[in-house]
Amino acid sequence: MLYIIGLGxxxxxxxxAKGLEVVRRADRVYLEAYTAVLLVEQSVLEAYYGRPVILADREMVESKSDEILAGADxxxxxxxxxxxxxxxxxHTDLALRCRQNDPPISIRTFPNASILTAVGATGLSLYNxxxxxxxxxxxxTWKPASFYDRIAENASLGLHTLVLLDIKVKEPNLQAMARGKIIYEPPRFMTVAQCASQMLEIDEERKQGICGKDxxxxxxxxxxxxxxEIVAGTIEELTxxxxxxxxxxxxxxxxxxxxxxxxxxxxxAIDQTKFDSIWKRDYAGHN
Structure with missing residues (x-):
């Protein structure tokens, strides 16, 4: 059986507790390490679980999933x-491969907290x-702006938009690849300030005021x-x-x-007076 276990x-x-029981008895344990990362090192997990953990990078999960699923029936x-x-x-794709395997591989999942629900700690209602x-x-040379159209659709309904920020883990250096070498770039994680700056850049191009300075x-x-950490303010302040x-x-x-x-x-709020003023001017009474 393949157990897909959320770590929080x-x-x-x-x-x-159920997930930990499975980890400690499983034949092999993999850690998916490119769509998100925990705030502790792999060695900390291994010490707590009492067993080795195999790091599953993008290449393994997307191109070598047979290695992960080997013997899982x-x-x-x-x-x-x-x-x-x-x-x-x-992870849905991995589960589909289990269904399509011959013979099919049984799957069980253990849910956990994700940013999609934890963002409720801001005080913004998940229903909205x-x-x-x-x-x-x-x-x-590459500034994809498709996110702006989705935000605009949410904005037309008065809804909040959760923006997930890019992470680069074990990304190959393209110049090195062109020379036939595999060299990986240092990990990079986008910050709130970078995201806010990019949002302003596209908003200034589109001139729709969807994610403008205020x-x-x-x-x-x-x-x-x-x-x-939780910080509120205008997009401009968050830059x-x-x-x-x-x-x-x-x-x-x-x-x-x-x-x-x-x-x-x-x-x-970074500046509570300013935050209150903008909310009362642009947001209050729109319910």
Whole structure:
């Protein structure tokens, strides 16, 4: 059987008791390590679980899944996922391969906290969120703006938008690849400030004011950990926000932000007076 086990968001102790039981008896244990990362090293997990963990990078999961699934029709294989098992489509694809295997491989999943639910710590109601979007690192020649259209659709309904920020783990250096060498770039994690700057850049091009300088937003970092950070303000203010170490996410507030949501979020504001003024001018009364 393949067990897809959610690890939660912070450290080795966020795994469920049921999930931990499976990990300690499974024939092999894999850790998916590219759609998200825990806030502790692999060695910490291994010490807590009392057994070795095989790191499953993008290449292994997407191109060599047969190695992960080998023998899983007869033995127990644990596949560990940061957050919740099905927060990323990669894991749905792995489950489909189990169904299509000959013979089929049984699957069991253990859910856990993910950013999709933990973002409720901002005080913004999960019922008032629209489509989740992703923000990738811009380059000088590549600045994809499809996220803006999804945000615009959410904004038309007055809904909040959760923006998931890009991470680069074990990314090959393209110049080295062109010379026939495999060299990996150092890990990179997008910050709230970088995301806010890129949002402003596209908004200035589109001139729709969907995520303009005075749009209210909330930046979060390391949700679920002992040192989580939540900061609220305008998009412009968040371009200078320092929330420390990864992982970061950003929420663009919808115009239907309820008074109770405002009351809670304002407690995280960089400039509470400014935050209140913009909310009363642009957001209050849109429910």
């Amino acid at each position: 968001l912070a450290d080795e102790k966020d795994i469920s 007869e033995k127990d294989v644990a596949f560990l996922v940061v957050g919740d098992p099905f927060s990323a489509t990669t 969120f629209g489509q989740t979007v992703s923000m990738v690192f811009f380059t000088e 749009s209210l937003a909330v930046g979060v970092a390391r949700l679920g950990s002992d040192n989580q 200078n926000a320092d929330l420390g170490n990864p992982l970061h996410s950003l929420v663009l507030c919808g115009k239907k932000m309820h008074e109770m949501e405002w009351e809670y979020v304002r407690g995280f």
